[in-house]
Amino acid sequence: MAVISRSFYYLFIPALMTIVFIVASQYFIDIWRDWMPVVRKLPFYLLPISAILALQFNCSRLSFLATLLLVYIVYEQGLILEHLQPRDLAEPIFLSGTLLITFLAISKDRALLSVHTAKTLASIILCFIIGFTWTMLITKASLLTDNQQLASISLLTPIYVPVGIASAVTCIYAIWRASGIDSTIAVTLFIWLFNYYQPGELPLALLISMLAVTYLFAILTQSYHLAYRDDLTGLSSRRALNTMALSLNSHYSVAMVDIDHFKKFNDTYGHDVGDQVLRLVAGKLSLVKGGGKVYRYGGEEFTIVFPNKDAESILPLLENLRSEVSHYNIVLRHEQRKTSSKSNRKDSAANKSKTVNVTISIGVAEHHGESTFDQTIKLADKALYIAKKNGRNRVHA
Structure with missing residues (x-):
C-alpha cells in the first residue's frame, strides 16, 4: 500500500x-x-x-x-x-x-x-x-x-x-x-x-x-x-522540527523517544541491522494517532509533537506505540543466506535465523505558556531520562 x-x-x-x-x-x-x-x-x-x-x-x-x-x-x-x-x-x-x-x-x-x-x-x-x-x-x-x-x-x-x-x-x-x-x-x-x-x-x-x-x-x-527529510528513515528531520516549532500555538505536547540499548545492539549485530531497526521504529512511530507529527531528532532519538493536545490525552497513544515496537519480532538472516540456494535456505532457515526484539523509552512534556519550545524539549528529555532510569521500555510524563 x-x-x-x-x-x-x-x-x-x-x-x-x-x-x-x-x-x-x-x-x-x-x-x-x-x-x-x-x-x-x-x-x-x-x-x-x-x-x-x-x-x-x-x-x-x-x-x-x-x-x-x-x-x-x-x-x-x-x-x-x-x-x-x-x-x-x-x-x-x-x-x-x-x-x-x-x-x-x-x-x-x-x-x-x-x-x-x-x-x-x-x-x-x-x-x-x-x-x-x-x-x-x-x-x-x-x-x-x-x-x-x-x-x-x-x-x-x-x-x-x-x-x-x-x-x-x-x-x-x-x-x-x-x-x-x-x-x-x-x-x-x-x-x-x-x-x-x-x-x-x-x-x-x-x-x-x-x-x-x-x-x-x-x-x-x-x-x-x-x-x-531524513534519508535513512524517510521522516522529517530536526531542521523541519525547528521550522515547524515556529508555527505552534501555546497548547501542545512533545514526546521524546529513544531506542533502548541501541548502541549495544548496533555493536552486536552490525550497522546494517541497526539501520533496519531505525527504519522499523520510524515506520511504527509514523502510525501514531492523535495528530502527532514524527521527526528524527538525531541518532536513535525521535520527537513526536502533538498540537493542541495535553500530556494526559496522548499517554495511551504512546503506550500503544511502545507495546507495538516491543512485540515486533525482527528476523536476522544468516550471512550465508545471500549465497545459498533456495533449497538450502529451506533446510537450514530454522537453524540460521534468529529473532530479536527492541524496546523504546518515551518521555512526555506538556508546553506551558511561559516556556519556549526548546524548554519543552528539555522537559521531555528529562522525562525520557527518568523512563530509562526506571528500567526502560516505558512511558514517563
Whole structure:
C-alpha cells in the first residue's frame, strides 16, 4: 500500500495536473493568445534556469532534458538548420526523442563531472542513431510498396511499436520508483506524445514552458526533501522540527523517544541491522494517532509533537506505540543466506535465523505558556531520562 500511495502522489497527481493544464489552456485560449509574443520567449528563459538549478541539486536527468528541449524548440522555430522545414525530420526526431526520454527514465541521476556523463552523452547519440536509422529503413520499405495505402500503414506501424514499448517502460519505472523526478520525466513523455499526435492543439512554446515550470517545481521539491527529510528513515528531520516549532500555538505536547540499548545492539549485530531497526521504529512511530507529527531528532532519538493536545490525552497513544515496537519480532538472516540456494535456505532457515526484539523509552512534556519550545524539549528529555532510569521500555510524563 505504501508503494501504491507514493506512486499515486508522485505520478498520477502530476499527470492529472498536466491534463488540467491542457484543458484549461484550451478553455482560456483567448487569454494566452494575447500573450503569445511573451510565451514564445519563455522557454528560452525557463529551460536554462531549470538546467542550471537541476545540476545544483544533482538532478542531472532533468538538466539533460531541459537542455535538449531548448535545442529542439530552437530547431522548431527555424533558428538552426534554416534550409530544412521543421516537419522534414519530424518522424526521426520524434522517435529519437521518445527513446531518449525512456533512456533517462530508466537511468539514475549522476554527478556531472564523472565518467557517467560521457556514458549518458554516448547513449543520447545512440538514441538518435537508432531513431534516424529506424525511420530511414521503414521509409525505404514503404517506397518499395506500390499501394499508397499499404505504404502509409507500413510507414506508421513500425513507429508505433517502439513508441508503445518506450511509453510502457517509462510508466513502469515511474510507478516503481515513485519519485518526483521520475514522474516529471513521465510527464515529459506525455507532453512529447501530445505535441506529436495532436499538432496545433496548443503552441509548442506553451507546452514546453509548462514542462519547464514542472521541472522547477520538481527541483524545488527535491531540494526541500534534501533539507527537511531524513534519508535513512524517510521522516522529517530536526531542521523541519525547528521550522515547524515556529508555527505552534501555546497548547501542545512533545514526546521524546529513544531506542533502548541501541548502541549495544548496533555493536552486536552490525550497522546494517541497526539501520533496519531505525527504519522499523520510524515506520511504527509514523502510525501514531492523535495528530502527532514524527521527526528524527538525531541518532536513535525521535520527537513526536502533538498540537493542541495535553500530556494526559496522548499517554495511551504512546503506550500503544511502545507495546507495538516491543512485540515486533525482527528476523536476522544468516550471512550465508545471500549465497545459498533456495533449497538450502529451506533446510537450514530454522537453524540460521534468529529473532530479536527492541524496546523504546518515551518521555512526555506538556508546553506551558511561559516556556519556549526548546524548554519543552528539555522537559521531555528529562522525562525520557527518568523512563530509562526506571528500567526502560516505558512511558514517563
